[in-house]
Amino acid sequence: MISIIDQRRLQQIQYIGITNQELQLLQSHEATFKKIVHAVVDELYAQIIKKDELRSIIEKHSSLDRLKETQVWYFLSLATGNIDESFIERRLHIGAIHSRIGLTTDWYLGTYMIYLDIAIAEFKKLLPDQWPGVIHALTKMFNLDSQLVLEAYERDEKLKIQRIADEKQHMLTGISAAVQELASMMSELTVNTQSIATTAMSTAESQDKANNLVTSLNDEVGHIHEMGDLMREISDQTHLLGLNAAIEAARAGVDGRGFEVVANEIRKLAKHSKKALSEIQDKLEMITSLLAQVQVESEGTANNARNQAAHSEELASFVSMIERVTFDLENLKGIS
Numbered sequence: 001m002i003s004i005i006d007q008r009r010l011q012q013i014q015y016i017g018i019t020n021q022e023l024q025l026l027q028s029h030e031a032t033f034k035k036i037v038h039a040v041v042d043e044l045y046a047q048i049i050k051k052d053e054l055r056s057i058i059e060k061h062s063s064l065d066r067l068k069e070t071q072v073w074y075f076l077s078l079a080t081g082n083i084d085e086s087f088i089e090r091r092l093h094i095g096a097i098h099s100r101i102g103l104t105t106d107w108y109l110g111t112y113m114i115y116l117d118i119a120i121a122e123f124k125k126l127l128p129d130q131w132p133g134v135i136h137a138l139t140k141m142f143n144l145d146s147q148l149v150l151e152a153y154e155r156d157e158k159l160k161i162q163r164i165a166d167e168k169q170h171m172l173t174g175i176s177a178a179v180q181e182l183a184s185m186m187s188e189l190t191v192n193t194q195s196i197a198t199t200a201m202s203t204a205e206s207q208d209k210a211n212n213l214v215t216s217l218n219d220e221v222g223h224i225h226e227m228g229d230l231m232r233e234i235s236d237q238t239h240l241l242g243l244n245a246a247i248e249a250a251r252a253g254v255d256g257r258g259f260e261v262v263a264n265e266i267r268k269l270a271k272h273s274k275k276a277l278s279e280i281q282d283k284l285e286m287i288t289s290l291l292a293q294v295q296v297e298s299e300g301t302a303n304n305a306r307n308q309a310a311h312s313e314e315l316a317s318f319v320s321m322i323e324r325v326t327f328d329l330e331n332l333k334g335i336s
Helices: 007-016 020-028 030-048 052-061 064-077 085-101 105-126 131-335
Strands: none
Touching: 007 131, 020 030, 020 131, 030 052, 030 064, 030 105, 052 085, 085 131, 105 131
16 A cells, blocks of 8 residues: 655656556565565575675675665565555655765665566466566565665765865865965064074174174274384383493592483383383283184174075065965965
8 A cells, every 4th residue: 555645755656657456466485484584584695795885885885684684674664565655754864874884875776686586487487377466566666675775875975075065165265264374374474584594694794794893903902003113112221322321420539420310210211111011012912812802702693594584585485485375375275
């Protein structure tokens, strides 16, 4: 008995050509279905497990014994003489399971043909005169089942595709946000990199100028050393002249005493000048040492500044590369 409320389903059944008379015909041979069911199911799975892909699906998701039990139920359900909402829902459920386990439609539809061939052979043995009518009605039932299963399969596959599309959209949204943030960071980093490079070059130039000034100052200190040597020579000569003048004053006796006083003062002045020159020489040597240290540090700072400028240029190149990648990601999002 066909007891379907859904008009679309009823129209589907009518289009296939399934009638209440054919359902009654199948039900009238229910005893025959029960006699051959195990032979049909055993032969069906003997054919199925010959295919590596199908055997792999069975081993992964179920067991042969369990599937045979389900198939026994299915084969006998074809002879109940009834198509109702429960009948439809059970077929749709089977289609969803096939989609979930990855059984593709080509294997599923091909199995119906094997099923039919096996059933024909068995019905011929027990119903030599009546089997054509039974097989004709059974073929229509197989056709309805295949349509229902494929409908559920298609619906489930569409849901899978929608989930994938939603995940892709979610991923693209995340990529878009990351790209925008990255673009902002790249823009800020570009400005900072240029500023660092400019500052580093300016520092290097300033240190070069400082080096030049230190070199000039060293030259001036050298000139002072030369002047000190000249003044020391003058001091020595003055001291010698004072000594000679003192000797001559001593020879002159009383008349040379005044001259002797002047000569002694000249000698004292020469001695003090020599001492002062010695102290100046020590200070100049200390200044020269300090200038040498300053020059070393200045050269080191200049080299570091140049290295920093070079690294800033490398970083700027890297930033440019990241900006190109960001642009490509934006284009990828637009294409998707």
